Amino acid sequence: MCLLCNKVLGNDAMKPSKLQDRLRRCQPDKTEKDLKYFQTLKDKFQKRPTLDRMFALTSQRKNYGLENRILSEKTVEEVLKTVLHTPASDIIKRIPLSNNTVERRIDEMSYDIESFLCNYLQTTHFSIQLDESTLPDNAALLLAYVRFIMNQEIYEELLFARTLITETKGESIFHVLNDYFIEKAIPLSNIISVATDGAPAMVGRYRGFISYLKQNVSGVLAIHCVIHRQHLVAKNLSVRLHESLHLVIDAVNRIRSNALNTRLFAQLCEENDEHFHQLLLHTEVRWLSKGLCLTRFFALFETSLEFLDTKDKIIKENLMKRKTDIAYLTDLFTKFNMVNLQLQADSLNLIKTNSILSAFLARVKLMKQNIGRGEFSVPQFVTDKLPGRRRFNLRSTFKCPLFRF
Structure with a gap:
């Protein structure tokens, strides 16, 4: 060295x-x-404090440290008596003298909450919701939520979050859940219903999690998550709209995939006095991704065309041809996102979700009738009241009804 x-x-x-x-x-x-200069450097390096020496010095000065701590506590007590003119014992008890006191108390509180929840689930029926997700570091995480009735009120709590070590198959998910229930002495027979996202590992007929659970709990009711159902319906687009959607995704990737293009696009947005300076990438697994990506892209539509004029003229020409379709998709997925957000609220039940979806279907029929009669209105965007955002009028963009329900 x-x-x-x-x-x-x-x-x-x-x-x-x-x-x-x-x-x-x-x-x-x-x-x-x-x-001699270099020998002096070597001597200083060899005399530097190492870990062993630090522990040795600490053990030698142990008694001195205890005495200093007692003296410091007495000093704090005298200061509190002089300044506050109140007994210092109550105040000193509230001061954590250990560096892990806060962590220890948080762990104790979380353990008490988990113990109370598990003890209650041992004697009552409940429904459970499972979701398996992959983290950015490729670690598989299994989340379990429970819903139960206590004191004539519906409660929702996170039961556990466990890491799936190797596989994410239905058998592995069932074993993780079963091991946790055995550890906490919760009978599997207390599960009356289970909600999943409809993935093959969950709802597989022979090797899915539901099939393994039904082998142990015969009367369990399997439910497909209502948000995932609505998300699957939103994927059923016509060929024309599907091509328009992927054209927007290609244009966004063309700008965001290169660091230089991202910086140049941000500079162009600033010159055009846009409210936003970046486009949003589309992620297939996110429920709100399509609506957010389309809303941001249409808000920066003219700036995007100006930028793509020097980068990819073919994409620019296709975007100009499909402007009406992009405007339609932007409005449509914005309304889908509004429904998604309502379905993710707290304390939801079957009656509330049914009313939300029924009201949305009624509005869809009304919008379809209005478009069929040629009656158009400005869509209620979340960005309508933001400064620097361009509004578009359906009267000038929609030439024909494209609803396919």
Whole structure:
């Protein structure tokens, strides 16, 4: 290790010629130093405090540290008596003197909450919802939520979050759930219904999680998550709208995939006095992704065309041809997102979700009738009241009804 820059060198660098050459290149001001200078650096390096010495010094000064702590507590007590004119014992008890006191208390509270929840689930029926997700570091995480009735009120709580070590198959998910229930002494027979996202690992007929659960709990009711159902329906687009949607995704990826293009696009948005300076990437697994991506893209539609004029004229021409379709999709998926957000509220039940979907279907029929009669209105965007955003009128963009329900 070089004592001047603390860099560790390889064995090949220990040749005298290479050492001298490195000294001339990296430390030219030290080339005239004599041998005693470097010996002094070596002695200082060897006398530096190491971990063993620190522990040795700590053990030697243990009694002194205890005495200093007692003296410091007495000093704090005297200061509190002098300044506050109140007994200092109550105040000192509230001061955590340990560095892990807060962490320990949080762990104790979470353990108490989990114990109370598990003890209650041992004696009552409940429904459970399972969701398996993959984190950015490719770790598989299984989340379990329970819904139960206590004191004539519906409660929703997170039961556990466990990591799936290897596989994410239905059998592995069932074993994780079963092991947790055995650990907490919760009978599987207390589960009356289970909600999943409809993935094959969950609802597979032979090897899905539901099939393994029904082997142990025969009367369990399997429910498909209502938000995932609505999300699947939203995927059923016509060929024309599907091509328009992917054209927008290609244009966004063309701008966001390159760091230079991202910076240039942000600069162009600033010059055009746009409210936003970046486009949003589309993610298939996110429920709100299509609506957010389309809303941001249409808000920056003219700026995007101006930018793509120098980068990819083919995409620009296709976007100009499909402007009416993009406007239609933007409005449509914005309304889908509004329904999604309502379905994700707290304390939802079957009656509330049914009313939300029924009201949405009634509005869809009304909009379809209005478009069929040629009656158009400005869509209620979330961005209508934001400064610097362009509104578009359905009267000038929609030429024909494209609803397919």
